[in-house]
Amino acid sequence: MISLRNLVLALIIIGAINWGLVGFFRYDLISSILGQNLELVTRTIFALVGLCGLYAITFFRPHRQ
Template sequence: MYKLNNIDKLSFVLVLIGALNWGLLGLLNFNLVNVIFGGIPFLARVIYILVGLSAVNIIVFIFRSKKD
């Protein structure tokens, strides 16, 4: 079994936050990231980038864990 490092744990949390945001957006047309960081568009963009990078990390994690 593969041991999770801190980057992997953070990636899982960020992807969950991104998935919840998409769910809220689809169901209620409510963008949680814009509500929290709406006054700072650059910060909201950074959050979106981090969620995307986290998804890539989880994909890599899946392939790493299959090798072990």
């Protein structure tokens, strides 16, 4: 479970950095790394980052003992 959380956190950080670059400089790092030919892969990465963000909401719920 800890490794899943670490993966989710890493994808959220990558997504946040990418959105910061888009917001400040209009530069999409993920799309530039993967290129135009891999648009489906790029969209899949964006979808995974979004799902990780939704999963991360559960990080802040109080745990029942």
